Amino acid sequence: xxxxxxxxxxxxxxxxxxxxxxxxxxxxxxxxxxxxxxxxxxxxxxxxxxxxxxxxxxxxxxxxxxxxxxxxxxxxxxxxxxxxxxxxxxxxxxxxxxxxxxxxxxxxxxxxxxxxxxxxxxxxxxxxxxxxxxxxxxxxxxxxxxxxxxxxxxxxxxxxxxxxxxxxxxxxxxxxxxxxxxxxxxxxxxxxxxxxxxxxxxxxxxxxxxxxxxxxxxxxxxxxxxxxxxxxxxxxxxxxxxxxxxxxxxxxxxxxxxxxxxxxxxxxxxxxxxxxxxxxxxxxxxxxxxxxxxxxxxxxxxxxxxxxxxxxxxxxxxxxxxxxxxxxxxxxxxxxxxxxxxxxxxxxxxxxxxxxxxxxxxxxxxxxxxxxxxxxxxxxxxxxxxxxxxxxxxxxxxxxxxxxxxxxxxxxxxxxxxxxxxxxxxxxxxxxxxxxxxxxxxxxxxxxxxxxxxxxxxxxxxxxxxxxxxxxxxxxxxxxxxxxxxxxxxxxxxxxxxxxxxxxxxxxxxxxxxxxxxxxxxxxxxxxxxxxxxxxxxxxxxxxxxxxxxxxxxxxxxxxxxxxxxxxxxxxxxxxxxxxxxxxxxxxxxxxxxxxxxxxxxxxxxxxxxxxxxxxxxxxxxxxxxxxxxxxxxxxxxxxxxxxxxxxxxxxxxxxxxxxxxxxxxxxxxxxxxxxxxxxxxxxxxxxxxxxxxxxxxxxxxxxxxxxxxxxxxxxxxxxxxxxxxxxxxxxxxxxxxxxxxxxxxxxxxxxxxxxxxxxxxxxxxxxxxxxxxxxxxxxxxxxxxxxxxxxxxxxxxxxxxxxxxxxxxxx
Amino acid sequence: xxxxxxxxxxxxxxxxxxxxxxxxxxxxxxxxxxxxxxxxxxxxxxxxxxxxxxxxxxxxxxxxxxxxxxxxxxxxxxxxxxxxxxxxxxxxxxxxxxxxxxxxxxxxxxxxxxxxxxxxxxx
Ligand code: SRM
Ligand SMILES: Cc1cc2nc3c(=O)[nH]c(=O)nc-3n(C[C@H](O)[C@H](O)[C@H](O)COP(=O)(O)OP(=O)(O)OC[C@H]3O[C@@H](n4cnc5c(N)ncnc54)[C@H](O)[C@@H]3O)c2cc1C
Ligand code: SF4
Ligand code: FES
Numbered sequence: 001x002x003x004x005x006x007x008x009x010x011x012x013x014x015x016x017x018x019x020x021x022x023x024x025x026x027x028x029x030x031x032x033x034x035x036x037x038x039x040x041x042x043x044x045x046x047x048x049x050x051x052x053x054x055x056x057x058x059x060x061x062x063x064x065x066x067x068x069x070x071x072x073x074x075x076x077x078x079x080x081x082x083x084x085x086x087x088x089x090x091x092x093x094x095x096x097x098x099x100x101x102x103x104x105x106x107x108x109x110x111x112x113x114x115x116x117x118x119x120x121x122x123x124x125x126x127x128x129x130x131x132x133x134x135x136x137x138x139x140x141x142x143x144x145x146x147x148x149x150x151x152x153x154x155x156x157x158x159x160x161x162x163x164x165x166x167x168x169x170x171x172x173x174x175x176x177x178x179x180x181x182x183x184x185x186x187x188x189x190x191x192x193x194x195x196x197x198x199x200x201x202x203x204x205x206x207x208x209x210x211x212x213x214x215x216x217x218x219x220x221x222x223x224x225x226x227x228x229x230x231x232x233x234x235x236x237x238x239x240x241x242x243x244x245x246x247x248x249x250x251x252x253x254x255x256x257x258x259x260x261x262x263x264x265x266x267x268x269x270x271x272x273x274x275x276x277x278x279x280x281x282x283x284x285x286x287x288x289x290x291x292x293x294x295x296x297x298x299x300x301x302x303x304x305x306x307x308x309x310x311x312x313x314x315x316x317x318x319x320x321x322x323x324x325x326x327x328x329x330x331x332x333x334x335x336x337x338x339x340x341x342x343x344x345x346x347x348x349x350x351x352x353x354x355x356x357x358x359x360x361x362x363x364x365x366x367x368x369x370x371x372x373x374x375x376x377x378x379x380x381x382x383x384x385x386x387x388x389x390x391x392x393x394x395x396x397x398x399x400x401x402x403x404x405x406x407x408x409x410x411x412x413x414x415x416x417x418x419x420x421x422x423x424x425x426x427x428x429x430x431x432x433x434x435x436x437x438x439x440x441x442x443x444x445x446x447x448x449x450x451x452x453x454x455x456x457x458x459x460x461x462x463x464x465x466x467x468x469x470x471x472x473x474x475x476x477x478x479x480x481x482x483x484x485x486x487x488x489x490x491x492x493x494x495x496x497x498x499x500x501x502x503x504x505x506x507x508x509x510x511x512x513x514x515x516x517x518x519x520x521x522x523x524x525x526x527x528x529x530x531x532x533x534x535x536x537x538x539x540x541x542x543x544x545x546x547x548x549x550x551x552x553x554x555x556x557x558x559x560x561x562x563x564x565x566x567x568x569x570x571x572x573x574x575x576x577x578x579x580x581x582x583x584x585x586x587x588x589x590x591x592x593x594x595x596x597x598x599x600x601x602x603x604x605x606x607x608x609x610x611x612x613x614x615x616x617x618x619x620x621x622x623x624x625x626x627x628x629x630x631x632x633x634x635x636x637x638x639x640x641x642x643x644x645x646x647x648x649x650x651x652x653x654x655x656x657x658x659x660x661x662x663x664x665x666x667x668x669x670x671x672x673x674x675x676x677x678x679x680x681x682x683x684x685x686x687x688x689x690x691x692x693x694x695x696x697x698x699x700x701x702x703x704x705x706x707x708x709x710x711x712x713x714x715x716x717x718x719x720x721x722x723x724x725x726x727x728x729x730x731x732x733x734x735x736x737x738x739x740x741x742x743x744x745x746x747x748x749x750x751x752x753x754x755x756x757x758x759x760x761x762x763x764x765x766x767x768x769x770x771x772x773x774x775x776x777x778x779x780x781x782x783x784x785x786x787x788x789x790x791x792x793x794x795x796x797x798x799x800x801x802x803x804x805x806x807x808x809x810x811x812x
Numbered sequence: 813x814x815x816x817x818x819x820x821x822x823x824x825x826x827x828x829x830x831x832x833x834x835x836x837x838x839x840x841x842x843x844x845x846x847x848x849x850x851x852x853x854x855x856x857x858x859x860x861x862x863x864x865x866x867x868x869x870x871x872x873x874x875x876x877x878x879x880x881x882x883x884x885x886x887x888x889x890x891x892x893x894x895x896x897x898x899x900x901x902x903x904x905x906x907x908x909x910x911x912x913x914x915x916x917x918x919x920x921x922x923x924x925x926x927x928x929x930x931x932x933x934x935x
Contacts, residue, residue: 200911204890352912521847521865524887524894524901547847551885551896559896563882808850808861809838811933 008036011308012097012107014087014252016041018050019281019297020113021069026305028077034309037079038105040097043136044084046070049428050136051294054326057140057168060516068428080105090256092274109308112253112264112272112279116246116292121156125218131240134165143239147172151238154178154227156215158185160325162243163198166207167327169239177208177235179215179227189323189334193350194357194373201330201355205519248283248290261285268315270304280304286316294425295321320386322379329488329518333379336369336386337361344368349400355487358400365393377464378402414468423469424455424462434466438473446470447495463490486525488517493746497533506538508545524550529747532634535670536742539784546801552632555804556792557614560607565614567606568631569621570667573641573659573679574602583624587617601638601676603629611805619797627791630667634748636738637676639663640688644681644698653698655681658727662696662734668789669781671742673750677734690718693751694737696730699723703730707737707763708755716752719760722768736767736774739781834934841867841927849884849893854933859920860884861929862904864891869929870904871922877902877915 011027013020016039024037041047045067052066074081085099090110098104118133120126132142143165146153150173155166158180170176178185184195185202199209214230218240227235248263259265259273263285270278280300282291291297296318306312322335340346340361349358356374360367360382366389370382381403385392392399417423419432437443437452449466450456456463484490491499496515505511508530512522522530527548534542546554557565571580584604588596594608609617618628630637641659645651659679666677678689679696683704689695691709695718702725706718721737724730740763745754755763767774796805844850844863851874852859858874860883868891874884881897891904901910907917921932 204892206890519890521889523889523892524899527887527889547845547888550887555885559882559885561879561897563885803843803845803848803850808843808852810853811836811838811931812855 009034009108010106011035011037011109011111012105013037013039013111013113014090014097015113015115015281015283016043016047016081016083017113017115017281018047018294019115019283019301020111021047022298022301023111023113023280023304023308024079026301027309030305030309030311035109037077038107039074039079039081039083040085040087040099040103040105041081041083042086043138045137046074046081046083048137051326051425053134053137053140054164054168056137057134057143057165058171058328059168060171060328063137087252090252090277092256092277095276108276110277111304111308112277112283113281114249114252114283116282117249118242119245119247120242121215121244123215123218125220125224126242128218128220128224129222130220130224130238131218131242133242134161135246143169143241144172146239147174149238150174152177152236153239153241154235154237155241155243156227157241157243157245158182158209158211159188159243159245160186160323162241163202164326165241165243166202167205169241170205170207174239175208176206177210177237178202179213179229179235180209180211181214183211185209185211186325186334189325189338189371190332190373191338191359191371193348193359194332194371197355197357197373198325198330198332202327205327205329246282246292248285250283253277253279253283261288263290266316268303268317269307269313270300270316271307278304278308286318289318291318293321293323294428295422298422298428320383322383324376324379327518328516329490331372331374331376331490333372333376333382334370335379335383336367338369338371340369347396347399360399362392362396365391365396367392367399380462380465414465414472423465424453429453429455431469434469435473438470444470445495445498447498485529486523488512488519488522488526489515491515493529496530497537497746500530500533500537506534506542508534508548522548528553532670532672532747536784540787546804553634554801555611555614556618556628556632556796557609558632562608564608564610566631567609567614567617567621568599568601568603568629569626570629570663571603572663573639573656575641575656575660576604580624580626583621583626587620590620591617593617599631599638601631602640603631603638605631612807615797615802615805618793622791622794622797627667628793634671634673635675636663636666636669636671637674639666640676640678640692642680642686644679648681650684651681651698652700653681653703655679655687655696655698658696658698658703658730659687661727661731665731665735665785666738668791669738669742669785670788671738672745672747672754675738675741675751691715692718693741694734696734702726705730705733708751708760710750710752714752716756719755719763721760721764732774732778733767735781736777737763739777739784740766742781742784743777834932835923835930836933837928838931839929841869841924841929843929844869847888849886849888851882851884852931854920854931858882858884859931860893861922861931862888862893864888864904867924869922869924871920871931872902872904872907873918873920875917876900877907877909877917878913883917 047069049066049068055061085101087097088100089098096104096106118135132139153169153174153176155162155178158178166176166178184192185198202209216230217228219226224237224240227237250260250264253264254260263283264279266279266284266286270280272279281297303314303316306314320336322333325332345362347360359371361369367385417431421431423431434455443449456466485493505514511530531545531548551559557567591613593606597605599605639659639662641656644655645653662677675693677694678687678692680687680689681698689697690706691711695706697704704723705721707721709718710716838852846865849860849862860872860874862870874882876883876895878900881895883893885896886893892901894901900913902917907919909915923930
């Protein structure tokens, strides 16, 4: 019985990186006070998430964002950090470690976590200033300094790191060329087909990609100026990034006489040839294998901690881990043996139009490898199938379609995962942490979880799993997973929309920047949607972006198959008069308009007008008091009416006047999709109000208001919204309905599918059952109409956007 | 490549690239708003001249390889245009339709000089 407390054992860790500090955390968790810990770190700061250097380079994160353990953490945990002083010698007999500045520390247990060094090609000129590698924050700083003056960068190596570097530098404004020795990019993760798709995608993003390009020299007087290829081609370069691979950093261990192969040799307990010394991370070799991803490293940390803290006799058995490329908007995943051999079978799925390619390699009814390109959200599920050696005979036919179709419910995999399972590899967020955050803060959306926990905030690859966790926690319906708005973003319509409002984004470029769009200026799918969302969110303030409008809305006329246009002036409630008809007739004669037709929407269409004629036609129609009918727009189209009580022997209310009043109130409004109204004077419903977006049918007692009807492709009859008494009621309900639809439906979603999605009960609750909510919606509609009811034709007849209607030049 | 770009692009350094004659000034860059196009009629043929967000200019015959849609009226994004009629995506650089669609719109050499757009009318 001694009275002296047992001396704490001394643990020295060499390497202040991801593996070393994760192991320290795991040791502290197992044996909080067992060790006096010292960490030698060659880098002059605390620990940071190396994976996220790519987003830092791309300007999507700052260094502060990726620091995982600042100096305060070391102090709080009583850890001595010797940062900026690499360890240079290990005295195994004396049990000491010495640093470059002479600091010496004794140890009982030593842990090596020195990571790896980037390979530097031994080329002429490889040591010129301006030639860098991509490993630590100092490298990123060098690259950022070089990118300040824009210029040209050449990245040697088309693997994961090279492509992430290239993407980052390109986002920083450099013109980037990637050189890859082999025919296919990322050959360690991709099969030739997906490698080809990736190369196309990168080129579309403005990168130059040269495959089968072998570098023979780097040249320059005082610093790098160009790169010379073996075939004689010369590329100008202000910066050269070598990203051609990594080599385990085991020099120190080798000098100390530890057994080393391609890395420090360890056994299943992560112990080196010296029982007092453990090693883990990229510096090791385990059963002939080296490692370059964090997932197996987290496993190593647990095993090493078990043995160092002497709490369990676990063994390291590397399992399959997947790889994703962290280039915003590129969705790829690869795991296991994705190439196969003579003894394997292969299932491939391809949807060229959507740029999707999936390849699965099977051996004896087990999945052994998978490559997903273009749609990679199910990567974790496939990884599980590989890891668990699941017999997939029954799933085979549907395997390519993922868990949603192939049977296993999306959340099943998630349920089975242990609490400490890493969901977000980039940010190291576990299942337990996400569930805790959902419970503690009542989170219901992916965005909220992302903001709280950083899960899915980097590569976004785990978004599907986070959503499955939301569903598991009962926080969100186990609804189909969000579909991205388009290929330029991983966010869906609702998330984009919510961000525009909550983050007060006021222009298309600002939105794309803030939400990390993967393309410089979007595509023909997202730009019109963003333009609408911004217009709806900031009425009067947002300036409509003409180049983001589909041709019809930009030209304010419908383009025809021969490139001419049609012109449909508004005919309020379908009512016209001699003066209007005469003006139309005159216009037809004056401009020799080839065709005049009565439309299905109770108005007159002038077809075959040339672009040059449009402003003239509009001016003449405008002179007779007519305005645009918006027959071309995702906007209020027609208000059909019947003759009603004014003339009809059955009519109970003045449906024509009601229709005109509604059209006067709603015209000019931009909406997610087109909106059509109709008003019938009695339940015979001659104006077909029950297949319109909003229809009013007169009764003896007042009006029945119907919503969500649709003619066209998929016929849908309306749902009854409410029965009301007065014309003012009809107008208020109509305005409130318009605004709810404008604010909440997704772009290009008509009222019918929108109501089927949210349910008529929801719409009734917001409009019929919530009087103050209804008034507020109607007021917001009226407010936005103040900026919308400007006749676009009059503006253009007076000279606006003249470039749209005139040729730039006519040359002989 | 039949279209010359301006601005920073990662192009190869070529020695003594000869310039063709027949460059005709068709107007200032400002005559085309960014991400828009305008047409020029050259001996009766409609040519669409595009301006990208970073002020590169490209010219294509104003006929979609699909069914002849007016590419000048499409939405311009990156260095592509989406045809207004059936949404084919055409590369401004070489006129090629994006896979899986197949076809090619003809390109016309065009370049920028001191803020003026020069079109190769000899081609
Ligand atoms: C001109 C007109 C046909 C006519 O000569 O009568 C017409 C013409 C076109 N309709 Fe229509 N629709 C016309 C009334 C209708 C009606 C009848 C109505 O409004 O009562 C319907 C069914 C009612 C409905 O919308 O629910 C109708 C359902 C459609 C649809 C299917 C919509 C749907 O949600 O299922 C499309 C396709 C689309 O919008 O994507 C469409 C699309 C079109 C487009 C815009 C096709 C296009 O994208 O170019 C046609 C434009 C031709 C042009 O340049 O003028 N048109 N279209 C009618 C114009 C009415 C007006 O005065 O503005
Ligand atoms: C840009 C980039 C992106 C990446 N993206 C991903 C990804 O998306 N997914 C993924 O799984 N992996 C990714 N990785 C790989 C991942 O970062 C590594 O697998 C992981 O960091 C390895 O951890 P480690 O502790 O072994 O090495 P490191 O994190 O490199 O830590 C080793 C530390 O030891 C220090 N050191 C070395 N020698 C000494 C010495 N003698 N004395 C003191 N200190 C020393 C080093 O300076 C370094 O700080 C990426 C890597 C990079 C560089
Ligand atoms: S029914 Fe078809 S062809 Fe006729 S106008 Fe409508 S879209 Fe055109
Ligand atoms: S004509 Fe261009 S896509 Fe059909």
